[in-house]
Amino acid sequence: MSFDRRPFEARGLLVVPGFIDLHAHLREPGFEESETIATGARAALRGGFTTVCAMPNTEPAIDAPGLVAQVVARAASAAGARVLPIAAITRGRRGAELCDLVELAAAGAVAFSDDGAPVSDAGLFRHALEYSRIAGALIVEHPQDLSLSAKGVMHEGSVSAELGLAGMPAAAEEAAVARDLALVKLAGARLHLTHLSTAGSVELVRRAKAEGVAVTCDVTPHHLSLTDEWVAGSRTFAWERAERNRAMPYDANTKVNPPLRSRADVRALWAGIADGTVDAIATDHAPHASIRKEVEFDQAAFGISGLETALPLVLGGVRAGWASWDAVLAALTTGPARVLGVPPPKDDWIVIDADAEWTLDGEALISKGKNTPLLGAKLTGRVVEVAVDGDLKLNEGHAAEAVGAR
Amino acid sequence: MRRALARIGHEIVERDRDLSRLAIVGIRARGDALAARLCETIRANEGVEIPLGAIDITLYRDDLTRVGYAPVVRESAIPFSVDDRVLVLVDDVLFTGRTIRAAMDALVDYGRPRAIRLAVLVDRGHRELPIRADFVGKNVPTAIDDDVRVHLVEVDGRDEVELVKAEVPV
Amino acid sequence: MNPQWSRRHVLDTDDWSRAEIETVLDQSRAMVEVLSRPIRRAPALRGRTVILFFAEASTRTRVSFELAAKALSADVTNITATGSSLEKGESLYDTARTLEALGGDVLVMRHASSGAPYFVARRTSAAVINAGDGTHAHPSQGLLDAFTLREALGDLEGKRIAIVGDILHSRVARSDIHTLVPLGARITLSGPPTLVPAAWRCGQPPSGVTYEPDVDRALDGADAAIVLRLQRERQQAGLLPSLREYSRVWGIDVGRMGRMRAGAPVMHPGPMNEGVEIDAAVAHGSRSLIEKQVTNGVAVRMALLYLLAAGSAALLEDRA
Numbered sequence: 001m002s003f004d005r006r007p008f009e010a011r012g013l014l015v016v017p018g019f020i021d022l023h024a025h026l027r028e029p030g031f032e033e034s035e036t037i038a039t040g041a042r043a044a045l046r047g048g049f050t051t052v053c054a055m056p057n058t059e060p061a062i063d064a065p066g067l068v069a070q071v072v073a074r075a076a077s078a079a080g081a082r083v084l085p086i087a088a089i090t091r092g093r094r095g096a097e098l099c100d101l102v103e104l105a106a107a108g109a110v111a112f113s114d115d116g117a118p119v120s121d122a123g124l125f126r127h128a129l130e131y132s133r134i135a136g137a138l139i140v141e142h143p144q145d146l147s148l149s150a151k152g153v154m155h156e157g158s159v160s161a162e163l164g165l166a167g168m169p170a171a172a173e174e175a176a177v178a179r180d181l182a183l184v185k186l187a188g189a190r191l192h193l194t195h196l197s198t199a200g201s202v203e204l205v206r207r208a209k210a211e212g213v214a215v216t217c218d219v220t221p222h223h224l225s226l227t228d229e230w231v232a233g234s235r236t237f238a239w240e241r242a243e244r245n246r247a248m249p250y251d252a253n254t255k256v257n258p259p260l261r262s263r264a265d266v267r268a269l270w271a272g273i274a275d276g277t278v279d280a281i282a283t284d285h286a287p288h289a290s291i292r293k294e295v296e297f298d299q300a301a302f303g304i305s306g307l308e309t310a311l312p313l314v315l316g317g318v319r320a321g322w323a324s325w326d327a328v329l330a331a332l333t334t335g336p337a338r339v340l341g342v343p344p345p346k347d348d349w350i351v352i353d354a355d356a357e358w359t360l361d362g363e364a365l366i367s368k369g370k371n372t373p374l375l376g377a378k379l380t381g382r383v384v385e386v387a388v389d390g391d392l393k394l395n396e397g398h399a400a401e402a403v404g405a406r
Numbered sequence: 407m408r409r410a411l412a413r414i415g416h417e418i419v420e421r422d423r424d425l426s427r428l429a430i431v432g433i434r435a436r437g438d439a440l441a442a443r444l445c446e447t448i449r450a451n452e453g454v455e456i457p458l459g460a461i462d463i464t465l466y467r468d469d470l471t472r473v474g475y476a477p478v479v480r481e482s483a484i485p486f487s488v489d490d491r492v493l494v495l496v497d498d499v500l501f502t503g504r505t506i507r508a509a510m511d512a513l514v515d516y517g518r519p520r521a522i523r524l525a526v527l528v529d530r531g532h533r534e535l536p537i538r539a540d541f542v543g544k545n546v547p548t549a550i551d552d553d554v555r556v557h558l559v560e561v562d563g564r565d566e567v568e569l570v571k572a573e574v575p576v
Numbered sequence: 577m578n579p580q581w582s583r584r585h586v587l588d589t590d591d592w593s594r595a596e597i598e599t600v601l602d603q604s605r606a607m608v609e610v611l612s613r614p615i616r617r618a619p620a621l622r623g624r625t626v627i628l629f630f631a632e633a634s635t636r637t638r639v640s641f642e643l644a645a646k647a648l649s650a651d652v653t654n655i656t657a658t659g660s661s662l663e664k665g666e667s668l669y670d671t672a673r674t675l676e677a678l679g680g681d682v683l684v685m686r687h688a689s690s691g692a693p694y695f696v697a698r699r700t701s702a703a704v705i706n707a708g709d710g711t712h713a714h715p716s717q718g719l720l721d722a723f724t725l726r727e728a729l730g731d732l733e734g735k736r737i738a739i740v741g742d743i744l745h746s747r748v749a750r751s752d753i754h755t756l757v758p759l760g761a762r763i764t765l766s767g768p769p770t771l772v773p774a775a776w777r778c779g780q781p782p783s784g785v786t787y788e789p790d791v792d793r794a795l796d797g798a799d800a801a802i803v804l805r806l807q808r809e810r811q812q813a814g815l816l817p818s819l820r821e822y823s824r825v826w827g828i829d830v831g832r833m834g835r836m837r838a839g840a841p842v843m844h845p846g847p848m849n850e851g852v853e854i855d856a857a858v859a860h861g862s863r864s865l866i867e868k869q870v871t872n873g874v875a876v877r878m879a880l881l882y883l884l885a886a887g888s889a890a891l892l893e894d895r896a
């Protein structure tokens with residue numbers, strides 16, 4: 001059965017190819033209280049993602065072919081988005097020994113990453129890059145110099161100074177990006193840098209691309225819309241007029257790594273989307289059970305549950321004129337497909353009501369992770385229908401009502 | 407008002423001939439102004455400087471946890487030892503007696519006076535505690551819901567005693 | 577005075593108006609007088625319960641709050657880190673629920689994590705006073721420093737106060753800034769660059785604040801100095817070469833005191849490391865307000881407890 005877009009377009013809705021997320025944490029196996037492959041894959045659909053790459057920082061980490069196969073099997077029965085497993089670069093993500101990259105790729109791993117635990121040993125990372133060439137594998141790196149980010153829990157700047165929270169300077173990311181770019185050149189390999197968050201990182205990648213270095217990168221919807229002022233309690237989007245409103249400081253749902261940065265950084269990420277420096281928008285969906293967030297700010301886990309709010313966040317920047325819808329759409333579809341080196345799925349479609357206004361209610365989230373600072377926020381833009389391989393997936397419940405209401 | 411205060415000044419002196427042990431303490435925020443006037447009257451008539459103090463009773467109110475807000479606490483000033491003194495407490499209006507009870511509790515935190523007497527400009531009746539004024543400027547019969555407002559130059563810019571009758575429901 | 581107060585909690589003074597700060601300082605003056613009486617106890621908070629929840633070691637601040645609560649006749653319950661289940665791994669969430677069930681009217685809390693009082697305030701109906709959270713704020717200290725400085729210097733409008741030492745980790749410095757600047761004072765921060773937030777050194781200091789790396793220049797003509805405690809752990813963390821060098825470069829001695837305006841006072845939140853950040857002759861000299869700070873601390877905390885516990889929300893002029 002093929003997807004028929006005409007009834008939706010007749011209602012004035014937007015029909016576009018399904019989004020591809022290069023970076024999501026589905027938490028299974030090991031952290032099923034936070035998310036499962038099934039809930040994550042369904043949450044992905046709710047957000048318009050028909051393909052989602054699952055990060056390997058599970059328990060155990062996805063570092064053996066059997067574990068990759070398990071993720072693939074779980075995903076097949078999930079009745080959600082297509083799930084593509086990413087495997088670890090090093091065994092147990094401990095940053096010491098390389099995994100069997102060729103065998104992992106053969107089992108179905110589409111990329112390799114020690115996300116969350118960047119490979120600090122530059123020598124080992126060089127070898128991973130070199131070796132990845134024969135496996136035809138994509139290395140996805142979370143750039144962070146751990147000695148600089150140290151015990152930081154938010155972006156280092158005037159806001160962290162006022163809140164008395166340890167900061168992670170922009171340089172912690174930029175120093176790692178610079179190192180990684182140097183190693184890519186040395187290894188003659190290709191690298192994908194994930195969730196870049198600073199103006200300096202984007203500039204480094206822009207220059208490297210100009211030099212012909214084989215690097216790609218993604219940014220997240222939350223880094224495209226929220227600033228470090230959110231940690232201080234502001235709930236003003238980056239494109240809204242900044243006002244000092246600190247109603248709810250120290251909300252652990254604003255704690256994410258890399259941290260929410262300054263407004264200038266947000267603008268630079270958008271400039272990167274506009275000029276093609278940024279290849280993809282990836283959610284870094286990081287669901288957590290409430291017990292890991294209902295604690296002191298410095299004790300809380302890093303991460304924002306992001307699959308179901310990506311669209312309204314990126315639409316905000318489009319409305320502000322910070323990048324074109326075409327550029328944003330490419331970063332959600334053809335861009336990530338190109339990063340993965342696969343053609344975009346032919347019959348994955350989503351239907352968007354770009355003007356739908358809604359208020360985010362944590363209980364209404366499909367993801368088990370209710371950890372988003374957007375709880376209670378008024379959002380504009382919503383996915384109202386999704387088709388994977390031509391089959392409608394959301395035509396039930398409130399989604400159908402939302403369509404019918406128009 | 408001036409005549410009433412002059413009379414009270416006389417009565418205080420008549421009552422306690424030993425002026426060396428006398429002190430006058432006004433209850434903020436209007437009794438203290440009246441107390442200062444009484445001191446001045448006695449100084450003018452007797453040539454004696456009576457020690458003057460002011461006490462704020464806010465922290466001693468028995469309705470603090472019931473009024474639903476925190477009344478402003480003013481600074482008390484008792485620049486003398488109260489031990490073995492005859493203290494004349496001064497307030498503008500004597501009504502339920504609760505303010506006087508609070509003031510007496512506050513005063514005994516400063517020591518053990520020989521006696522505490524009470525002078526008020528207006529006694530409007532309706533006592534809720536066994537308290538009686540020793541010196542009264544004027545007895546004003548009132549209904550319980552009426553309001554007696556004393557305005558003083560020092561606080562309000564004019565001297566006036568105003569009886570505000572309670573609104574009678576039609 | 578036109579009193580202004582409608583706070584439910586005292587978590588930080590960063591959003592307080594000058595009128596609110598002055599209201600607390602004026603109420604504190606009345607409390608100083610209460611403390612001067614032979615019987616230092618007024619019945620205002622009889623029947624009210626103040627819970628002192630100190631999840632981080634502190635004697636001075638806890639005792640100060642305890643004396644303040646008792647001077648207003650409140651019932652006081654102590655929950656210290658060693659005495660509570662925190663050490664058994666009970667979460668702050670559970671603790672907040674338990675404190676809520678205990679039903680205190682005011683919860684005074686100290687905690688090692690910045691922002692922890694906000695966490696608890698959102699989960700309890702008690703009024704919460706932040707008695708120091710991590711490296712964030714210590715509002716009652718900021719208020720008592722302002723009170724003490726106003727007693728010594730009068731109006732703080734245009735006065736220049738030097739704050740010297742480990743600014744980065746100092747909740748006292750942050751609260752002093754947020755209390756003194758609204759009263760018209762200008763602040764000069766001075767301390768090792770490793771112990772001053774980079775944003776404050778490099779062009780983004782808070783309003784009314786400047787950074788001067790040279791402590792002698794920071795003190796030149798200052799109207800007062802606040803010297804901060806240097807935690808010895810900073811040396812182990814690689815932020816300082818040695819305490820000896822710190823003392824030589826940043827320590828406040830009699831010679832440095834001479835750079836300030838004649839008679840300008842010195843303060844310290846305590847406990848002091850004499851011979852490190854402050855010389856004993858300065859700490860115990862005639863220009864030291866350090867003991868005054870301790871006495872005033874009780875009065876300022878009485879004012880805060882009174883304002884939070886006596887009323888439900890507002891301070892009002894009353895004709896009664």
